[in-house]
Amino acid sequence: MSGTSRTAGGQGRVGSVLSGVAVALGCVLFLGGFVWGAVLYQPYTVPTGSMTPTIGSGDRVLAQRIDGEEVRRGDVVVFKQSTWGDLPMVKRVVGIGGDRIACCKDGKLTVNGKEIAEPYLPKGTGAAATGIPATTVPEGRLFLLGDERSGSMDSSVHLGDGENGSVPRGAVQARVDAVAWPMDKFGMLQRPDGFADMPGGLSEPGPLRLMVAAIVVGMVLVLGGAAYGPVAKRVGRGRGRTRPAEAARAG
Template sequence: MGERIRGGGKVGQRVSGLAVALGMVLFLGGFVWGAVVYRPYTVPTPSMTPTIDVGDRVLAHRVDGGDVRRGDVVVFNDKSWVSNAPVVKRVVAVGGDTVACCTHGKLTVNGKQIDEPYLAAGTPAEIMNFPKVTVPKGRLFLLGDERQGSLDSTAHLTDAARGTVDESAVTARVDAVVWPMKGMLARPTGFEPLGALSEPGPLRSVVTVIVAGAVLVLAGGAYGPIAKRASRRSRPAARTEPAGVR
């Protein structure tokens, strides 16, 4: 019986070791995966309030500018806007679209009024009223969610590109605000009738892999102390004989 207990203990130790090893692979692999596909940014201005407040830390999925869709919040670099600094804005129109503001207080894209629930409550889109713009192929028209003070495409309408930005300037698409922990950005369904929205990046999968790895490491590491305690409880008490009995 004692041999079986010892054998079972060895098997348990092996399983525990495998759990810890696999957990470390998943835990570290998840962080490496995240570092490869995501970039962290700190947003320095309130131009994307209330979606992203000044000082918020975001994770942005590295994407090609050609994969950007209406409603995406993107990170881009355009030296005609800000030299050598990334900018975060929302794409409201892509190449071939006609965008204008406003009709009944709403932004219009290709003649359709767009519901924008990400704007601050009671904020009419018309506070950034601008004339109709047709976006050239391969370019994007971008606005801040804080329409009154955002230096976005409307601030560059007199430029040769009419405020549009080349798709190649986009480096990433924001998936989530991680500090403070606001979570994944809501899907901009107001743009859905105009075409397919972007699918979010693999952030949830990355987090799942990291959490699963941590659980395996903790469970495997806890096996030894738990097994020892269980072994002590299962040992029969030592017999004692009355004095003088042989």
């Protein structure tokens, strides 16, 4: 066997090993990302347009399973409350226990006397549609509004139900991190800066981006590793045809 043949054979074995490692690692990342996501996240279909334009009717969202104690102002949450119909609902948290909520001052929602910038509301509308009298949120509870204030069955229309229209933190099942469908709205939800400088600040998004990155990288490794064998064989056949032709010319 010539030195060239031995070198080619050695390179082929190394390439085959690396290909196998890439496929194995890719499978771990790809499947691990899906399993990780299934444990932490729950898909939901939003049934109404009360969160328009942030989330529309029929949109599919990915919500991280969290404890109600982790909820912060500005979060979009999935919750279930018996007095609201006992079905999963999606609303935005604008107040937590002890907050004084009112609407409106200069057309803006106020929390503890602070006017809240709400860029997520539909264009050309303001918080005035809710007409919320000064209301204190009971401890351990949340005040929730839809982004489409004029058509949302939220805390503003449940003020007379007791507990000032609020729901207990324990009613929260998950926090929405991203819109998964339709594709033109695909992406992470923006955290609202209007609540950023209030006590407790904003919540941190879950590890969804990391999960997606693991799935994408895993898919690339699996496809790249699986493609190595056919590509290497094709290149090898090309080299094999070239050598006899070179030998004939030399003779």
